[in-house]
Amino acid sequence: MxxxxxxxxxYNHWIIIFxxxxxxxxxxxxxxMIKKLVGxxxxxxxxxxxYLSPGKILGGTPPILSPQFSxxxxxxxxxxxxxxxxxxxxxxxxxxxxxxxxxxxFGTIEEDEIFAGExxx
Amino acid sequence: xxxxxxxxxxxxxxxxxxxxxAVVVLGGIYSFLMASVMIVLDAVDVAMTEASVGAxxxxxxxxATLYLTKTQETVPAHTPLLPLFVAVATxxxxxxxxxxxxxxxxxxxxxNLNVAPYYLENxxxxxxxxxxxxxxxxxxxxxxxxxxxxxxxxxxxxVLMLLKGKRNMKPGPKRRRVx
Numbered sequence: 001m002x003x004x005x006x007x008x009x010x011y012n013h014w015i016i017i018f019x020x021x022x023x024x025x026x027x028x029x030x031x032x033m034i035k036k037l038v039g040x041x042x043x044x045x046x047x048x049x050x051y052l053s054p055g056k057i058l059g060g061t062p063p064i065l066s067p068q069f070s071x072x073x074x075x076x077x078x079x080x081x082x083x084x085x086x087x088x089x090x091x092x093x094x095x096x097x098x099x100x101x102x103x104x105x106f107g108t109i110e111e112d113e114i115f116a117g118e119x120x121x
Numbered sequence: 122x123x124x125x126x127x128x129x130x131x132x133x134x135x136x137x138x139x140x141x142x143a144v145v146v147l148g149g150i151y152s153f154l155m156a157s158v159m160i161v162l163d164a165v166d167v168a169m170t171e172a173s174v175g176a177x178x179x180x181x182x183x184x185a186t187l188y189l190t191k192t193q194e195t196v197p198a199h200t201p202l203l204p205l206f207v208a209v210a211t212x213x214x215x216x217x218x219x220x221x222x223x224x225x226x227x228x229x230x231x232x233n234l235n236v237a238p239y240y241l242e243n244x245x246x247x248x249x250x251x252x253x254x255x256x257x258x259x260x261x262x263x264x265x266x267x268x269x270x271x272x273x274x275x276x277x278x279x280v281l282m283l284l285k286g287k288r289n290m291k292p293g294p295k296r297r298r299v300x
Contacts, residue, residue: 009224015125017215022132025208029201032194034141034186038148041179042132045155048167056162057233058226063163063253065245071228073163074237075253079262081167082254083269089174089182090276096186097283103190110195 012053019046031111033099037092044088051077051084124158139194145183152176166254 019042026039055074063075099109106114131151138144152175159168223230240257250256258266 006220010219010222012125012225013219013222014216015129017212017219018129019132020215021208021212022136024211025201025204026136028207029204030194032141034183034190035144035194038135038144038183041148042135042151045151045175048155048171049158049162052159052162052164052167053225054223054230054232055164055237056226057228060163060228062165063241064165065241065251065253072241072253074233075240075257076237077232078164078167078254079257079265081164082170082258083265085167085170085174087269087272089178090273092179093182093280094276094283096182097280099186100189101283109190113195 012049016046016049016053019043019049033102033109033111034096037095037099040095041088041092044084048081048084051081124154124161128154128158139196140192141187141194142184142192145180145187148183149176149180152179166252 023039023041023043023046026042027036030036030039055077057071057073060071060073061069063072063078065072102114103109106117108114108117128151131147131154135144135147135151138147152171155175156168156172159165159171240253240261244250244253244256248256248260250260
C-alpha cells in the first residue's frame with residue numbers, strides 16, 4: 001500500500017524525468033540536425049510539465065475567478081510557461097533556418113557527413 | 122496517469138524512428154497529448170497555446186524544413202553507448218532527487234503559499250480581470266512579457282537574415298567551404 005502511494009505521488013516526476021533524459025539522449029547521440037531539434041523540443045516540454053505539475057492542487061479549478069469556486073490552482077507557473085512556449089517556438093524557427101542554411105552550404109544535415117567533408121578538402 | 126504513459130510511449134517512438142517525416146508527425150501528436158495533460162493540470166491557457174503553437178506552428182515549420190532538406194536519417198557509424206550511459210545516470214540521480222519533493226497535488230507546498238495567493242486575492246481589485254493568468258501576464262509581470270516580445274522579434278530578424286542570404290547564393294557546387 002505504501003509503495004502504491006509513493007508511485008501515485010511521484011509518477012508525474014518520473015515521467016518528466018524520462019522525457020527530459022530522452023531529449024538529452026537524442027540531442028547527444030543523434031547526428032541528424034532535425035532530429036536534434038525534435039529532441040530539444042522534448043527536453044523543453046518536459047520542463048513545462050516540471051513547472052506546471054507542482055502548481056496543480058487536487059480539487060482545485062483553473063485560475064479563473066468565480067463565486068462558485070474557492071480553490072484555484074497556482075496561476076504563476078502558467079504565466080511563466082506561456083512565455084516559455086512562445087520563446088521556444090522562436091528559437092525553434094531560428095534553429096530550423098540554420099538547418100536550411102547548413103543544408104545549402106554542405107549538401108547534408110548529418111553531423112558526421114559534414115565533418116567527413118571538412119576533412120576531405 | 123494514462124496520458125503521461127502515452128507521452129512516454131510516443132517519446133520511445135520518436136527515439137527509434139529514422140524516417141524524419143514520421144518523427145515530425147509524432148511530434149505533433151506529442152504536443153496535442155501534452156496539451157491534454159495541461160488541461161488535466163488546470164492550465165487551460167497554456168494548453169490552448171501549446172495546441173496552437175506547439176502542435177500547429179512548430180509542426181508546419183518542421184515540415185517546411187523537411188521539404189527543403191531530406192526526410193531520411195542515416196544510421197550512425199558508432200554505437201551510442203556513452204550518451205546512453207550519461208542519460209541513464211542523469212535519470213537515476215534525478216529520480217533519487219524526486220523522493221524529497223512534495224507529493225503531487227498537495228496544497229501546502231512552498232510553491233503554492235507565497236505569491237500565488239496574493240494574485241488570486243487581488244486580481245479583481247487591481248485589474249478587474251477574472252482570469253488570473255491574464256492579469257499576471259499583462260499587468261503584474263508585464264515587463265516579462267515585453268522582454269518575451271523582444272526575444273521573438275530578435276529571432277524573427279535573425280531568421281529573415283539567414284534565409285535572405287540564401288537567395289543570393291548560387292546553387293552551384295554542393296559542398297562549399299565556409300570560413
